[in-house]
Amino acid sequence: MASDQARMLELAKSEPAWPRPPLWSMGLGLAVAASLLAYPFVFTSPFSHHLVILILLYALMAQSWNVVAGLSGQISLGHAIFFGIGAYSSTVLFVKYGITPWIGLVVGMVLSALAAVAIGVPTLRLRGHYFAIATLLIGSSVQIIVQRWDWVGAASGLYIPIDRTSPWLYLQFHTSKIPYYYLALGATAVGYGLVWLLRRSRFGFRLQALRDEPDAAASLGIAIARHKVLAFMISAAMMSVAGTFYAQYVLVLDPERLLSSEISIIVLLMTVLGGSGTLWGPALGAAILIPLSEYSRIWFGGTGRTIDLIIYGILILAVCMWRPSGILSLFEEGIRRRKGSAP
Amino acid sequence: MSRDLIMQAVASGLLMGLIYALVAVGLSLIFGLMEIVNFAHGEFLMLAMFAAFWLWSLGGLDPLVSLPLVAVMLAAAGALVHLGIIRHLLNAPMLAQVCGTFGLAVALRAGAQFLWTPDFRTITNPWIAGRVHVGPLFIGQPQLVAGAICLLAFVALWLFVTRTETGLGLQATAQDRQAAAVMGIPTERMSALGWAIGLGCVGVAGTMLSTFYYIFPDVGVNFALLAFVAVALGGFGSILGSLVAGVLIGLVESLGGLLIDPSYKTVIVFALYLAVVIARPNGLFGRF
Numbered sequence: 001m002a003s004d005q006a007r008m009l010e011l012a013k014s015e016p017a018w019p020r021p022p023l024w025s026m027g028l029g030l031a032v033a034a035s036l037l038a039y040p041f042v043f044t045s046p047f048s049h050h051l052v053i054l055i056l057l058y059a060l061m062a063q064s065w066n067v068v069a070g071l072s073g074q075i076s077l078g079h080a081i082f083f084g085i086g087a088y089s090s091t092v093l094f095v096k097y098g099i100t101p102w103i104g105l106v107v108g109m110v111l112s113a114l115a116a117v118a119i120g121v122p123t124l125r126l127r128g129h130y131f132a133i134a135t136l137l138i139g140s141s142v143q144i145i146v147q148r149w150d151w152v153g154a155a156s157g158l159y160i161p162i163d164r165t166s167p168w169l170y171l172q173f174h175t176s177k178i179p180y181y182y183l184a185l186g187a188t189a190v191g192y193g194l195v196w197l198l199r200r201s202r203f204g205f206r207l208q209a210l211r212d213e214p215d216a217a218a219s220l221g222i223a224i225a226r227h228k229v230l231a232f233m234i235s236a237a238m239m240s241v242a243g244t245f246y247a248q249y250v251l252v253l254d255p256e257r258l259l260s261s262e263i264s265i266i267v268l269l270m271t272v273l274g275g276s277g278t279l280w281g282p283a284l285g286a287a288i289l290i291p292l293s294e295y296s297r298i299w300f301g302g303t304g305r306t307i308d309l310i311i312y313g314i315l316i317l318a319v320c321m322w323r324p325s326g327i328l329s330l331f332e333e334g335i336r337r338r339k340g341s342a343p
Numbered sequence: 344m345s346r347d348l349i350m351q352a353v354a355s356g357l358l359m360g361l362i363y364a365l366v367a368v369g370l371s372l373i374f375g376l377m378e379i380v381n382f383a384h385g386e387f388l389m390l391a392m393f394a395a396f397w398l399w400s401l402g403g404l405d406p407l408v409s410l411p412l413v414a415v416m417l418a419a420a421g422a423l424v425h426l427g428i429i430r431h432l433l434n435a436p437m438l439a440q441v442c443g444t445f446g447l448a449v450a451l452r453a454g455a456q457f458l459w460t461p462d463f464r465t466i467t468n469p470w471i472a473g474r475v476h477v478g479p480l481f482i483g484q485p486q487l488v489a490g491a492i493c494l495l496a497f498v499a500l501w502l503f504v505t506r507t508e509t510g511l512g513l514q515a516t517a518q519d520r521q522a523a524a525v526m527g528i529p530t531e532r533m534s535a536l537g538w539a540i541g542l543g544c545v546g547v548a549g550t551m552l553s554t555f556y557y558i559f560p561d562v563g564v565n566f567a568l569l570a571f572v573a574v575a576l577g578g579f580g581s582i583l584g585s586l587v588a589g590v591l592i593g594l595v596e597s598l599g600g601l602l603i604d605p606s607y608k609t610v611i612v613f614a615l616y617l618a619v620v621i622a623r624p625n626g627l628f629g630r631f
Contacts, residue, residue: 075441122621128437129380129579130620133571137613140568144610261564265445272442306453313450317443321431324439 036185040178049177053249055290056184057242060191061263062270062282064238067195069268070277071204072231073211074124075132078139080263081119082112082236084146084255086243091158091253094170101171105244109237116236120229136261143259157253171248180249187245188283191238196279198234207231269316275326284328288315347479352601353594354480358490360593365493365548366566367573368500368585369541375517375580376537377433379440383448385567387542389455391417391549392558396464399553405470410492410550417546421538429538430531455560464558471554489551496547497586500540504582513537517580565609569596572616 040049061083068076089111090104123134147155163170173179198204210217210224218224247253257263267282270289275281289312296308319326370384391413398409424447432443474483504510515523516533524530556562573592577584592612600608 069438075438122617126620129374129441130575132441133380133575134617134620137568137572137616141610141613144607148606265449268442269446269449272438276438306456309453310450310457313446313448313453316446317428317450320435320439320443320446321428324435 040181046177049181051291051294053177053181053184054294055286056181056188057246057249058267058270058286058290059283060184060188061239061242062267062274062286063188063191063195064235064242065267066271066276066278066282067198067235067238068232069271070281071199071207071211072228073214074228074232075128075268076135076232076235077132077261077264077268078119078135078137078142079235079239079267080259080261081115081139081142082239083243083246083263084142084259085112085115085236086240086245087247087253087258088146088152088158088243089240090244091160091247092152094160095158100169101244101248102169105241108240108244112236112240113233116233117229120232121225124228124232125225136264139259139261139264143255143261146255146259153253153255155255157255157258159253160247160251162251172251184245187241191241192279192283194234194238199279203227203230266312269312271326272324273316273319273327275328278326278328281326281328285326288327348601349598351480352597354477354482355486356594356597357590358482358486358593359597360590361490361493361497362548362552362589363566363569363573363592364586364589365496365544367570367577367589368497368582369544370570371574371577371580371582371585372513372537372544373541374574376513376534377429379429379432380444380571381541382441382444382567383451384545384570385563385565386448386451386455387417387420387545387563388549388552388566389558389560389563390420390451391546392553392556392562393455393459394546395550395553396466396558399466399469406466406550406554407470407488410547413550414543414546417549418539418543421540421542422535424542425535425538429534452560452563459560461560466553466558469554483555485551485555489554492551493548496544500544501582503540509536568609569612572612575616576619 036052039052043049061079064082065076065079068074068079086105086108089108090101093099093104093107094101119135119138123131123138126134146152152158160172162174163172164174167173167179171183199208206217206222206227209220210222210227214224243258246258266289270285271282272285273281273288274283274285292311293308296311300307323330366384366388370381373379373381394413394416395406395409398404398412399406402409404412428443428447432440435443469485471484471488474481475487476482504513512523512528513533513536515526515528516530516537520530523533552566569592570589573585573588576591577586577588592615595615596608596612599611603611
């Protein structure tokens with residue numbers, strides 16, 4: 001009897017928890033990676049670089065949001081706070097003390113994780129709408145306060161002084177966007193890699209368990225609050241990296257835009273459009289929405305003509321009504337159908 | 344700080360609070376009926392203000408005349424939104440519901456900006472203007488009339504919900520949808536009615552607000568945030584709770600602005616929300 005159990009345990013342990021991905025998906029992954037690496041030399045115009053830099057950046061931001069919402073099931077409407085902390089940390093350190101943004105990047109991540117604890121500990125135990133509204137309100141409060149905080153430039157924000165002496169030390173590239181491109185690609189790849197690992201880790205499974213069945217998860221001894229706060233911290237640190245990078249890319253901090261609820265909402269819309277809770281959904285959402293807004297800006301001119309947002313809104317509404325699991329699930333369904341009814 | 348100044352702040356906070364309350368009660372009603380937070384609520388307030396503006400500027404109608412017109416328009420929009428959109432979201436996961444109404448909000452706000460530009464507009468010579476003196480206080484007449492009409496609308500809503508058969512049907516649907524359906528209450532129609540009434544209230548509040556407030560595509564954002572606070576304070580689904588909470592928010596905003604710093608008045612209200620929601624997650628007057 002005991003040996004039976006032991007043998008079954010051995011058998012269960014030897015079985016891979018995650019089957020090897022099929023050949024076609026590995027091939028697709030390699031092809032995407034290769035084309036991303038080669039992209040800046042195939043398409044050489046600054047605009048085509050700019051477009052993919054933005055897609056990569058927003059893919060990272062949406063993935064960070066996805067860690068909280070897709071994995072732990074809490075809808076945050078205040079993620080712009082962490083984007084702002086990342087941008088302000090590196091910029092303030094550089095402008096006031098001449099410290100390289102590389103250190104600012106780490107400082108921003110630490111500060112964001114601390115802010116996530118400060119916000120998350122009291123609010124993450126609120127369920128559903130109450131948490132969403134609480135984060136929305138905290139987000140707009142932070143914006144109002146920063147806009148009146150003179151030390152960080154108040155409403156007019158901060159400019160990052162141009163420094164041509166050492167581009168890699170000061171993270172400023174004025175002759176080409178290609179270094180920015182590879183930095184964004186690297187940051188996003190690292191972010192997605194970490195989330196990929198996170199999703200298959202014990203911690204990731206616990207998060208998904210408490211998202212789907214909070215009561216059952218709690219009764220199995222998962223400390224819900226601690227797990228959710230930890231997920232919130234990871235997400236905040238990721239968002240902060242995007243913030244630092246964005247500040248170095250545009251070289252100007254505008255709290256009106258940087259901390260607006262629009263940023264929080266756009267990462268949510270992207271994730272849900274692509275497929276929340278999935279690994280590639282946020283990237284797909286960013287790859288759809290960013291070109292939409294950049295091209296509509298070109299075709300319809302600058303401010304005021306907000307065609308892109310109208311299309312955004314309707315697209316999201318349609319996805320929520322007819323495909324709440326996101327566009328990615330359309331592909332998955334197609335693949336499943338082609339392979340027959342195999343589970 | 345003189346006593347008059349504080350009285351003045353109390354009066355204006357009270358009147359503004361009545362408008363917040365009427366905006367919030369629609370949100371509360373809709374949530375009570377189907378557990379959906381309408382994140383596009385502020386955008387409908389904006390549409391109501393623009394409707395009142397265009398009826399005044401193109402049709403020459405004073406907001407007081409166009410009031411019933413705008414209310415009916417918004418109520419119709421509410422029923423349409425329910426039938427066309429919300430009905431399809433009812434069984435979706437919460438994330439899809441939040442995103443759906445957010446998508447609607449983004450599209451409406453951007454649409455308004457596209458059609459009417461981000462400019463600030465005002466209704467320049469409404470019938471009611473100027474101010475009255477009540478003892479030592481100066482009270483803007485538009486604010487006074489707006490507060491009074493919002494209060495009247497509230498009373499009418501209260502009577503409708505508690506004294507008529509349809510109103511009781513609404514309450515029953517909010518309490519227990521399935522049981523109500525078993526009792527022969529057309530719950531689907533009640534939901535549509537809830538949306539119509541909720542946005543009708545927004546129509547009244549928006550028209551009255553347009554007589555003394557700037558009209559621009561983003562105007563709804565702040566009002567919606569305050570309405571979320573009011574609904575959360577009053578308890579989702581509680582009608583009287585929204586009235587008390589709306590007035591409370593008006594007072595806190597106005598007194599907080601006076602005593603602490605006007606530029607932080609909304610932050611003070613948000614802090615109030617956080618304090619209450621953390622201490623009492625079902626609101627001050629929550630029924631469950």
